[in-house]
Amino acid sequence: MEKRPIGTSGIDVAPLALGGNVFDWTADEATSFAVLDAFVDAGGTMIDTADVYTAWIPGHTGGESERLIGRWLKRDRSKRDKVVIATKVGFFEGLAPDKIFAACDASLERLGIDRIDLYYQHKDDEKVPLADSLGAFDRLVQLGKIRAIGLSQITADRLERAVETARFLGLTPPSALQTWYNLVEREKFEADLREVAVRHGLAVFPFYGLANGFLTGKYRSKEDLDKSVRGLRNVEYLEGRGMRVLQALDEVAAETGAALATVTLAWTMAQPAVTAPIASATSLAQFAELAAALTLRLTPEQISKLDAASA
Numbered sequence: 001m002e003k004r005p006i007g008t009s010g011i012d013v014a015p016l017a018l019g020g021n022v023f024d025w026t027a028d029e030a031t032s033f034a035v036l037d038a039f040v041d042a043g044g045t046m047i048d049t050a051d052v053y054t055a056w057i058p059g060h061t062g063g064e065s066e067r068l069i070g071r072w073l074k075r076d077r078s079k080r081d082k083v084v085i086a087t088k089v090g091f092f093e094g095l096a097p098d099k100i101f102a103a104c105d106a107s108l109e110r111l112g113i114d115r116i117d118l119y120y121q122h123k124d125d126e127k128v129p130l131a132d133s134l135g136a137f138d139r140l141v142q143l144g145k146i147r148a149i150g151l152s153q154i155t156a157d158r159l160e161r162a163v164e165t166a167r168f169l170g171l172t173p174p175s176a177l178q179t180w181y182n183l184v185e186r187e188k189f190e191a192d193l194r195e196v197a198v199r200h201g202l203a204v205f206p207f208y209g210l211a212n213g214f215l216t217g218k219y220r221s222k223e224d225l226d227k228s229v230r231g232l233r234n235v236e237y238l239e240g241r242g243m244r245v246l247q248a249l250d251e252v253a254a255e256t257g258a259a260l261a262t263v264t265l266a267w268t269m270a271q272p273a274v275t276a277p278i279a280s281a282t283s284l285a286q287f288a289e290l291a292a293a294l295t296l297r298l299t300p301e302q303i304s305k306l307d308a309a310s311a
Contacts, residue, residue: 003045004275006148006175006203007173007175007201008201009147009148011084011175013046013275014044014294015269015276016276017205017276017279018281018290019279020050020066020068021050021280022281023049023054023064023068023069024060024065025054025057027281031283038288038291039291043294044291045082045084046086046205046276047069047083047086048086048178048278049069049087050088051066051107052088053065053066062092063110066087066107066111067110074112085113085117085118086150088120088152088178090103091123095121095125095128095132095136096133097133097135097139104116104119104146116145117147118148118175119146119148119150120152121152121154123152124153130158131165134165134171134174135171138172149172150177151176151178152178153178156195160196162174163202175202177203178206178207178278179193179207180207181209181268182268184211184214184215185208194273198272209265212237213228214242215245215246215249216261217249217260219237219238220238241310244310245306248308248310249264249306261290261293263293265277265279266293266297270303
């Protein structure tokens with residue numbers, strides 16, 4: 001299996017990351033365990049979660065995804081050496097150092113591990129000086145509680161400043177960027193963020209890679225939006241370039257014999273700045289389409305066709 005580096009962290013990962021946002025939500029425990037097992041069997045390595053998953057569900061408080069992953073790891077301890085665990089802090093409570101330290105300990109306990117491989121600032125918190133939040137993350141590295149630092153949901157200017165701050169203060173530098181990127185919303189990353197990430201050698205892990213399922217071809221009309229709990233999020237994709245992208249995906253899928261989700265992820269993996277797109281699955285059938293992207297190589301002509309449709 002091809003491996004790609006997470007910046008200068010010394011960690012290498014397969015070019016597809018498994019999203020844990022659906023664990024203990026739209027994927028129950030048995031299904032989640034089956035998907036996790038299949039991911040490792042397929043050569044996958046990086047599992048992405050967050051301390052806030054799935055606080056938006058009635059009766060949930062956050063940490064449910066981490067706990068499920070922890071139960072999965074406890075069932076077979078040999079899996080720990082086969083996976084890279086990424087999680088995040090600060091979505092609701094911000095990035096004050098005391099919040100970061102407490103949240104890290106809580107995540108470690110829920111996951112049942114001694115060290116988080118990649119720990120993200122879940123979203124930028126301009127109320128806290130970067131020197132303070134990055135200083136707290138550096139302290140966690142020194143304590144052996146995390147291996148590498150990531151930033152998520154941050155502007156290009158703030159990303160530049162974060163890297164410069166870490167360098168100036170001699171702190172552990174960020175190694176990864178997690179950002180919104182897919183075939184129907186390329187500008188969210190390509191406008192400014194990509195140049196900064198590439199210049200500083202950051203590994204890029206796009207989320208919303210399948211655009212809430214739109215790029216699987218599941219939603220082609222307003223009548224289709226009731227097909228899942230996330231369906232209504234796709235209404236805007238039915239306008240503008242969305243249908244043009246689906247047409248191009250249909251054509252490439254016909255040429256390759258691959259599912260639209262597979263083609264979409266293969267295109268994302270082929271982008272020069274991308275380390276691994278993050279995608280989640282609520283069934284083994286869905287996961288099979290994701291895993292197939294690990295071995296699908298699009299031709300330059302097919303990539304150009306998708307580029308033109310999504311421009």
